[in-house]
Amino acid sequence: MRITQNIIYDTYKNDMLRLQESIYKLHKKIATGKEINTISDDPVKLPRILASKTIISSYEQYRTNIDYALSYLNIVETTLEDVKTVITRIKEIAVTQATATTDSMARKTAAQEVGQLFDELVRLGNTRVENKYIFSGYRTDTAAFDSTGAYQGDTAEFSLRVDTEKTMKIGINGQSVFKTGVDIFTVVSDLITALNTDDTDGIKAAIDGLDRGFNQVVSVNSDLGGRVTRLQSIRDNIESFSADVRILLSDMEDANIPEIITELKAKEVSLSALMASSAKVFQLSIFNYM
Amino acid sequence: MGDINTTFSIIKNALLANQKSVSVVSHNIANANTEGYTKQRPVLENTGPLEMGGLYFGYGVDVTTIERVYDAFLTIQVRDAISDGQYFGTKSDVIRGVEGILNDMEGGGLSAVMDDFFNAIEDVSVNPASSPERVSLLSRAALLTDTFNSMDRRIRANMDNIDKGIEGAVAEINDLATRIRDINLKIRYSSAGGAIPNDLLDKRDYLLDQLAELIDIKTSLKETGELDIFVGGGVPMVVGDRVFELKAEFEPTGEVELLVGDTRIDGFVTGGRLKGLVDGRGVVEEGLERLNLLAATLIKEINLQHRAGYGLDGSTGNDFFSLPPVTVDSTNVTGGAGFVGGSVVDLSATTLDDYEIRFVDSSTYNVVNITDNAIVVSGGTYTSGSPIVFDGISVTIMDISGVPASGDRFLVSITEEAASKMSLALTDPDKFAAASSSTTLPGDNTNALVLAGLRDQKLIDGATLSEYHSSTLSQLGTASKGSETAYRAQNVVTEQLKMERQSVSGVSLEEEAMRLIQLQRAFEAAARVMNVADEMFEILVNL
Numbered sequence: 001m002r003i004t005q006n007i008i009y010d011t012y013k014n015d016m017l018r019l020q021e022s023i024y025k026l027h028k029k030i031a032t033g034k035e036i037n038t039i040s041d042d043p044v045k046l047p048r049i050l051a052s053k054t055i056i057s058s059y060e061q062y063r064t065n066i067d068y069a070l071s072y073l074n075i076v077e078t079t080l081e082d083v084k085t086v087i088t089r090i091k092e093i094a095v096t097q098a099t100a101t102t103d104s105m106a107r108k109t110a111a112q113e114v115g116q117l118f119d120e121l122v123r124l125g126n127t128r129v130e131n132k133y134i135f136s137g138y139r140t141d142t143a144a145f146d147s148t149g150a151y152q153g154d155t156a157e158f159s160l161r162v163d164t165e166k167t168m169k170i171g172i173n174g175q176s177v178f179k180t181g182v183d184i185f186t187v188v189s190d191l192i193t194a195l196n197t198d199d200t201d202g203i204k205a206a207i208d209g210l211d212r213g214f215n216q217v218v219s220v221n222s223d224l225g226g227r228v229t230r231l232q233s234i235r236d237n238i239e240s241f242s243a244d245v246r247i248l249l250s251d252m253e254d255a256n257i258p259e260i261i262t263e264l265k266a267k268e269v270s271l272s273a274l275m276a277s278s279a280k281v282f283q284l285s286i287f288n289y290m
Numbered sequence: 291m292g293d294i295n296t297t298f299s300i301i302k303n304a305l306l307a308n309q310k311s312v313s314v315v316s317h318n319i320a321n322a323n324t325e326g327y328t329k330q331r332p333v334l335e336n337t338g339p340l341e342m343g344g345l346y347f348g349y350g351v352d353v354t355t356i357e358r359v360y361d362a363f364l365t366i367q368v369r370d371a372i373s374d375g376q377y378f379g380t381k382s383d384v385i386r387g388v389e390g391i392l393n394d395m396e397g398g399g400l401s402a403v404m405d406d407f408f409n410a411i412e413d414v415s416v417n418p419a420s421s422p423e424r425v426s427l428l429s430r431a432a433l434l435t436d437t438f439n440s441m442d443r444r445i446r447a448n449m450d451n452i453d454k455g456i457e458g459a460v461a462e463i464n465d466l467a468t469r470i471r472d473i474n475l476k477i478r479y480s481s482a483g484g485a486i487p488n489d490l491l492d493k494r495d496y497l498l499d500q501l502a503e504l505i506d507i508k509t510s511l512k513e514t515g516e517l518d519i520f521v522g523g524g525v526p527m528v529v530g531d532r533v534f535e536l537k538a539e540f541e542p543t544g545e546v547e548l549l550v551g552d553t554r555i556d557g558f559v560t561g562g563r564l565k566g567l568v569d570g571r572g573v574v575e576e577g578l579e580r581l582n583l584l585a586a587t588l589i590k591e592i593n594l595q596h597r598a599g600y601g602l603d604g605s606t607g608n609d610f611f612s613l614p615p616v617t618v619d620s621t622n623v624t625g626g627a628g629f630v631g632g633s634v635v636d637l638s639a640t641t642l643d644d645y646e647i648r649f650v651d652s653s654t655y656n657v658v659n660i661t662d663n664a665i666v667v668s669g670g671t672y673t674s675g676s677p678i679v680f681d682g683i684s685v686t687i688m689d690i691s692g693v694p695a696s697g698d699r700f701l702v703s704i705t706e707e708a709a710s711k712m713s714l715a716l717t718d719p720d721k722f723a724a725a726s727s728s729t730t731l732p733g734d735n736t737n738a739l740v741l742a743g744l745r746d747q748k749l750i751d752g753a754t755l756s757e758y759h760s761s762t763l764s765q766l767g768t769a770s771k772g773s774e775t776a777y778r779a780q781n782v783v784t785e786q787l788k789m790e791r792q793s794v795s796g797v798s799l800e801e802e803a804m805r806l807i808q809l810q811r812a813f814e815a816a817a818r819v820m821n822v823a824d825e826m827f828e829i830l831v832n833l
């Protein structure tokens with residue numbers, strides 16, 4: 001092949017441009033830490049990368065939702081424990097006052113104490129979190145119970161999205177805790193009436209009611225415990241799946257820095273060799289000898 | 291003959307021939323770096339013979355012609371390679387320009403903003419009565435509409451630039467064609483005398499290379515030295531002293547038509563920057579349409595679900611996003627009627643497809659869904675100014691300067707400006723309809739849950755919103771990468787071919803320098819012969 005000056009210049013120019021371009025691309029990968037910097041770097045992987053990012057983003061949201069649900073259920077649980085304690089205390093009083101030996105004076109005093117405990121139950125039923133009544137169903141701005149223990153909420157129990165296409169019932173309403181089956185407030189107010197009127201049969205009936213009421217709270221509480229366990233297990237799944245997706249994402253888009261640096265070094269060596277050789281070749285000219 | 295006088299004449303020719311050759315060599319050296327220059331070579335021929343006394347004597351040397359060292363086949367190959375390379379390179383550049391706008395790789399892209407929007411709805415579902423979550427949802431939604439607006443705006447700005455590029459390329463092609471025609475004419479006159487004007491040929495080849503960068507061409511060389519040019523599979527562009535101008539027409543459907551005279555050629559053009567721009571524009575246009583369909587789908591689905599729910603203030607039926615505007619483009623309209631207004635009247639009945647209102651005569655029209663070619667309204671009666679209603683859209687056409695003509699078509703779309711005009715209809719955070727009933731306020735989050743669940747629904751083409759968006763990106767990326775790869779491969783071929791051409795036609799300074807010395811020596815030798823002849827002549831004179 002006949003080699004002209006232009007061929008030599010063009011060859012060196014094209015080779016240098018190519019090397020410089022690949023060095024630029026390697027630098028870009030190092031600077032961003034990403035193997036894929038534009039859509040066209042790998043359009044086949046791209047949908048998987050974006051889908052992974054969407055999964056990670058939505059799973060962070062589900063985690064937030066679940067954390068909220070867990071803290072809500074935690075407060076409900078604590079409140080129900082308190083309710084159980086109050087019911088137990090009322091039952092103790094009732095048991096003491098049911099015996100024939102106590103007199104009406106003592107019963108009247110006991111009635112007062114039970115009255116206070118009744119108020120305590122109403123207060124617990126009106127527990128609020130962030131200004132929301134937790135036992136009012138959807139009527140979170142309305143106290144669940146009035147001072148007589150009448151329910152003012154609705155029967156709704158709110159749900160949250162806890163996973164892709166999965167909503168879970170989280171809310172517990174005051175109706176199901178205090179009213180459905182045994183109306184605890186009625187039992188307690190009947191007890192107060194019985195204490196005030198020396199009605200031992202009434203007191204005994206109330207003890208029975210309190211037992212059933214206690215069991216009602218216990219069964220809500222255990223249902224709630226089941227939900228907590230389920231939520232925790234969903235959260236664990238989400239976290240471990242998220243972690244897997246993160247690893248996958250990193251495999252897909254993160255740059256292998258040691259490999260890139262090695263490649264960069266090699267290219268730099270090529271480029272400087274090319275420059276050195278071009279400098280030598282460009283000096284060669286027959287006119288130097290004429 | 292064969293006498294001393296003859297010798298003088300031979301020497302004169304030799305000196306002249308060598309001088310002429312030196313001038314060709316210096317022309318070569320002078321043009322060593324001139325783009326498009328083809329090495330020239332003097333063709334020396336021995337003259338004679340002349341018969342004298344039964345002997346044949348040579349009569350010296352003459353430069354009979356100066357030829358170009360030229361390979362016609364290589365030249366055509368290079369030209370085709372240039373066309374192909376420019377096509378792929380330009381197409382890839384065009385798509386790359388838009389890729390930067392749609393790039394989701396560095397965070398903050400549309401997919402991330404959509405994810406954030408749905409996450410914000412979920413936050414409201416956790417705390418439906420709380421104001422901060424609602425305010426935050428509205429600002430997330432505003433960011434989403436801003437992102438759609440600015441992406442659409444930037445892609446359209448990019449397309450305007452592409453369109454300018456197309457117009458520029460067409461103008462350049464016509465200009466080059468005219469210049470080549472002019473050179474053709476010069477060559478015709480010059481070569482009438484028999485000698486070939488090499489430098490004009492070089493200029494023409496150089497212009498042809500430039501033309502090949504813009505559009506793939508076929509050429510045909512005539513005996514007169516003129517060169518005819520054909521484009522788009524044999525449509526003449528330069529023939530003799532005539533130039534047939536190329537023009538580009540932008541159709542309302544988004545297509546670009548390339549025409550020479552009335553002949554449409556864009557389907558037959560395969561190479562060059564112009565076709566790269568047109569095809570790249572097609573890919574960008576498709577991306578833009580998909581972006582708008584995504585926006586329209588998001589608006590439609592969110593709004594329909596949002597309308598079903600109730601705000602904290604008990605209000606219902608509210609739109610979350612503003613409805614997309616109805617756009618109407620008149621195509622082939624020859625009558626006097628025009629579009630005066632349109633709106634979406636029943637969102638749930640809309641299909642997001644494009645329609646055409648086609649006039650059969652001045653008072654009858656059909657409405658055709660141009661996506662599936664279904665006839666939506668057949669034989670509708672046109673009354674000036676009364677709305678034409680179909681599939682949830684109302685369009686008003688009115689006699690402006692006269693009645694509609696048969697064949698008038700109006701292209702109706704509600705997706706065309708869905709992204710660019712996307713905005714929030716909801717301004718009061720309390721109106722966000724998280725609840726499903728007015729009696730379950732404020733804790734009811736069920737409508738918010740359904741709204742949030744839309745992110746998992748396959749709403750467009752069997753894909754979720756984010757899947758659809760990522761497949762848009764993937765399509766663009768694939769088109770851009772494909773062209774880029776083809777460009778690189780073609781570039782190697784082009785470089786190789788150019789080098790081969792350079793190897794044949796390029797100027798080698800070493801070669802010229804040696805030739806120069808060779809000619810100098812020959813000149814010296816001839817001069818020396820002249821000396822000898824002179825001495826011989828002197829001897830004769832002094833006899």
